Amino acid sequence: MCTQMYPKKRLWRVFHLKDNKDNTGNRWLDLCNPQKFKKKFKSQADLYFDSATSVCVGVNKGALWTRLYISSMVNRGQEETYRPSNNVYIVYFPKTQYVIISRYKQSTEEFLHQAIMTTLGVTDMTNMQLTGYDLHSLIHLAMNRKCQGSFSKFNSVQGQKHPFAGFQPKKRKAIEIERDENIFCEDEETMKKRAKILEKSFGLEEQPCLEKVEYRVKTKFRGTDYVPSMAKRQDTFKCTVKFEGTSVLEGIRNLGATGLANVPLPGHLASVHSLAKNHFVIQDQETTPRKRRK
Numbered sequence: 001m002c003t004q005m006y007p008k009k010r011l012w013r014v015f016h017l018k019d020n021k022d023n024t025g026n027r028w029l030d031l032c033n034p035q036k037f038k039k040k041f042k043s044q045a046d047l048y049f050d051s052a053t054s055v056c057v058g059v060n061k062g063a064l065w066t067r068l069y070i071s072s073m074v075n076r077g078q079e080e081t082y083r084p085s086n087n088v089y090i091v092y093f094p095k096t097q098y099v100i101i102s103r104y105k106q107s108t109e110e111f112l113h114q115a116i117m118t119t120l121g122v123t124d125m126t127n128m129q130l131t132g133y134d135l136h137s138l139i140h141l142a143m144n145r146k147c148q149g150s151f152s153k154f155n156s157v158q159g160q161k162h163p164f165a166g167f168q169p170k171k172r173k174a175i176e177i178e179r180d181e182n183i184f185c186e187d188e189e190t191m192k193k194r195a196k197i198l199e200k201s202f203g204l205e206e207q208p209c210l211e212k213v214e215y216r217v218k219t220k221f222r223g224t225d226y227v228p229s230m231a232k233r234q235d236t237f238k239c240t241v242k243f244e245g246t247s248v249l250e251g252i253r254n255l256g257a258t259g260l261a262n263v264p265l266p267g268h269l270a271s272v273h274s275l276a277k278n279h280f281v282i283q284d285q286e287t288t289p290r291k292r293r294k
Helices: 027-032 034-048 106-120 135-143 150-158 188-202 228-232 248-257
Strands: 012-018 053-060 063-070 087-092 098-102 124-132 212-219 237-244 279-283
Touching: 012 106, 012 135, 027 034, 034 053, 034 063, 034 106, 087 106, 098 106, 098 135, 106 124, 124 135, 124 279, 188 248, 212 248, 237 248
Parallel strands: 212 279
Antiparallel strands: 012 098, 012 124, 053 063, 063 087, 087 098, 212 237
């Protein structure tokens, strides 16, 4: 209950579920029933983990919340010392392709994923590279992939709400330019043009909360005009760039709105919503020589 009330106290990861089978029948009914879900998941957890496990399942804001405690006992007969780090929280929104999991030990990853996949009846579970503390913003991003631009504007006009409680985007206030007889704004047209470009990329609503967006760069060094000595080096230049804050997406948008960043923003900054991830790798494209025609 404490984790449900304060989900931002934990770091969450989003996983995409794939099912290549034609699963029909009462499978969804079992997954929507907390007691049936608990029984099914508990049997799988006991199969994959040698030590005793504890499973608790409840419903909160349209999602199934599962707490899995993986005991660290070597023998079942010895006394168990409770360790908060042995808890894993799993949030699943029924009839969706996404499951959100809190931080867990790397040693339990393989068995944990297998237990989840078998319970949900899916064949694959892929890490989307989407992490954060705002759980409802994460599911909003995952559920609205490829929805930037005109489609986002259409949803806003239609007044469609997210099917799951927790995150309801608020419509952004229109930019108001202060009017004063003694002040003349020379950049008014530029500001309006910039606002339209950002509206096309980010929509009319406030952005979901992401606390970090990370870019791992693996390219050729492009600053040789400033560092001529690097021009002779042919090895890959590697670095990591991080944007961190209470709401990075809102901050990136504001950089363009205030003119601190050129608009339109580059794709890796403007398309975070459509990609539904906040960990990126930027590298040079490998060019293959074209075959000559005979």
